[in-house]
Amino acid sequence: MITGGKSYVSAPPAFSNDAKRLLVCTGYSVSIFSTSTGLQITSLEGHKASVTSVTVVPASSAASKILCFCWTTSLDGTIRYWDFSIPELMKTVDIRLPVYSMVIPSLLGQPLERDAKSGDLFAYVSVENIGVKDGKPVPVRGQILKCNLTKSRLAAGVILAETQQPEYLTISSSGSFFGIRNKRKIHVWKVPIGQSKNLGAKRITLHHTKDLTVLAFHPTQRMVAAGDVTGRILIWRGFGNRTFAVSGEEAGKKSFDSDEDRPGVRGNDDADSCSTRHWHPTEVFALSFSSDGAYLYSGGKEGVLVVWQLDTEKRKYLPRIGSPLLYFTDSPDPLLASVSCADNQIHLLKMPSMEILKSISGIKLPCSFPDVCQGSNNGFAFDQNDGLVALRSENYSIQFYSLFDDCGVCEQVQICERNHQPGEELTVVITSVALSLDGSLMTTAEVRIPEGGIGGFICLKFWDSELENKKFSLSTVVYEPHRDAGISALAFHPNRRMVVSTSYGGDFKMWVCNGGLQKVQGEKSSSWMCHSVGSYKKKSMTAAAFSADGSVLAVAAETVITLWDPEQNILVAVIGETLTPIVNLSFAGDSEFLVSVSQGSKPQLSVWIVSKLSLSWSYKLHIEALACAVDKSSFAVLALIPESVQLQFSDSTFQGRDGMILHFNANDPVPLSTWSVRKAQGGGLAFLRSKKSYISSDEKSGHPWLVCINGDHEYTLFDPSGKEAQELSLTKQGNYHALEETGGKFGYEAIYGELPEFESKMDQTLSAPSVPSQRPWETIFSGSSHELPPLTKLCSSFLESLLERRTVTTE
Structure with missing residues (x-):
């Protein structure tokens, strides 16, 4: 498990006596940096709460x-x-x-x-x-x-x-x-x-x-x-x-x-x-x-x-x-x-x-942005291959931060120029950020706030980079891509240089790159253009996602999900509908499951079967973030614990934690594992490809790692299937509570899982007859009568408990 994202400026630092090291208070520890390289050397671990000061004993x-x-x-x-x-x-x-x-x-x-x-x-x-x-x-x-x-x-x-x-x-x-x-x-x-x-x-x-x-x-x-x-x-x-x-x-x-x-x-x-x-x-x-x-x-x-x-x-x-x-x-x-x-x-x-x-x-600390066409990803975008997160900063820029190394990897990408002035109100808000699967492309959406009702506009920008250094350069700028409507979501095609942008104005647009074959001063230059436009009953398009192979595009039209052929821009099917508008969509790896998140007065997490155009199961949960594994059918959500639930328990139950990470297999509503987290509001979640240098001997290299970033931009990175994660897990499969299910399995199976098959064969090795226990049927199942398992599974065990076993002697 890797933790990081701590604040370096919560307290004054201190120099060592030879001035070769700098001691910095970082959360529950003290990080020690080299003053010659600026890299972390080691840390002092042991405090159980935030470190507030460090005093170096001076040399006499x-x-x-x-x-x-x-x-x-x-x-x-x-x-x-x-x-x-x-x-x-x-x-x-x-x-x-x-x-x-x-x-x-x-x-x-x-x-x-x-x-x-x-x-x-x-x-x-x-x-x-x-x-x-x-x-x-x-x-x-x-x-x-x-x-x-x-x-x-x-x-x-x-x-x-x-x-x-x-x-x-x-x-x-x-x-x-x-x-x-x-x-x-x-x-x-x-x-x-x-x-x-x-x-x-x-x-x-x-x-x-x-x-x-x-x-x-x-x-x-x-x-x-x-x-x-x-x-x-x-x-x-x-x-x-x-x-x-x-x-x-x-x-x-x-x-x-x-x-x-x-x-x-x-x-x-x-x-x-x-x-x-x-x-x-x-x-x-x-x-x-x-x-x-x-x-x-x-x-x-x-x-x-x-x-x-x-x-x-x-x-x-x-x-x-x-x-x-x-x-x-x-x-x-x-x-x-x-x-x-x-x-x-x-x-x-x-x-x-x-x-x-x-x-x-350190990682850029959270700051308050005006609520202008706020996206659903809380300003996070993840490069799953390199273990990077791209997040917004207050000075109109994007920071790329290595989650495995807990440090910045390149210079910030300045989305638009800004000279820092004290007390200056933000005039530009970066509302959405998206990265391609290989991390070489980036697209951003920004809103320039009007001053006195004049001068506001929306801008869509496309960025190219070299895979080695992640130095992004601006490729194409599109002003008012959806007329005067705000951009609600951005998503990259998994295999092609194609991007979909959705808008609250009732349409979505497909953007394609020309391939970057032109040469300008020895460097590749590329431009993006609109490939097609789609809409559905003039409803606001609130979220979008491509399937793993890119053959299907799912676009949320408020409370319904529309399925499109991205190449031909043809509406294929419509999956109905949720109680409140959908704000996030994602395909569960290469499976047939599609996960949607709705927020508002009636929040909902829903899992849909695309081949059957039907709902598989759902929960009434307020989901803050959603992440799906690339090549598996598992996904994870960051859910907020309702205040009504927290009030029902003592302070020691949640210990200041206000959120839960729920790890699911898409075809099963019972979580594989759950973890409680602090400061879940404004957090993010993603699956990352594990690096070999961080894999312990008891972990498999094929398993993706899960990262959770809280509202203070502190993060924890771990293998959800590893031994360490299982020890941290609050509940294992079949042991969970406080989730309100609205679909899928129910009754006994939803609580305890499927019953094992009972073997009716009699043990022939017993040397003496066994004596039946008194009233054994009372211990078979304890619960409501309508939750009893099927009679076919109980019959053999029940009859065996009533009959005496005896050996057959052959003369």
């Missing part, structure tokens, strides 16, 4: 840079200590509270953070208070606590602060100060002296008029910077000179005689001055001082990294990154840094020129 000398130790925190309530060179788990601290952030002052050159007598190591953690008061969760969920890492316990009675939600902790490079932002305030603590005697910590609060988003400490001076939601950066100098002063007399002073001595400081805040920088048009997310303290790095929604020279206030920029910036991370090597972006990319920068050396690209 040049010789100790080879040491590779780190601390990680997780929402599973544990803090773990690792040797990530092996990798190996060294220690686990269980505080039984979800941990969102942690700082360890003594690791940053603050010797007073260790108890001189006991040598205990202390940390400060930001946790979520999961307590309940009067049967309801406590209103204040965030807490800042102190933890003894050596003794694996929290410091008793020490709560430094309580916030509405858990906040991210930021620490100075010297380890002397740490702080959080809390709405319009900044709380800063000074690490106390003598941990065993004084468990508390002094705190100051700095105020602002807008909500703050991020903060950073200067490496050498008492200076703290913070960004706000309006794009301003505030810099407080000389903070804590009164509260944190060593002299008792100075610490006792609570106010200054004149506010003129503290320009920009609000109220009685403990700071010498406060200045403002403003360039970003929207909120600031990334903020960090350089290691020498001469520069300040900032970034936000506009996707530009700004370098501020503190003394002169001059600025330098790294523009056109293309996505909002979330974190800026310095490394022990002054020539290397990283910037994390909202599009799930981490760019490694050469400093100080800020040249992008490498990019670590």
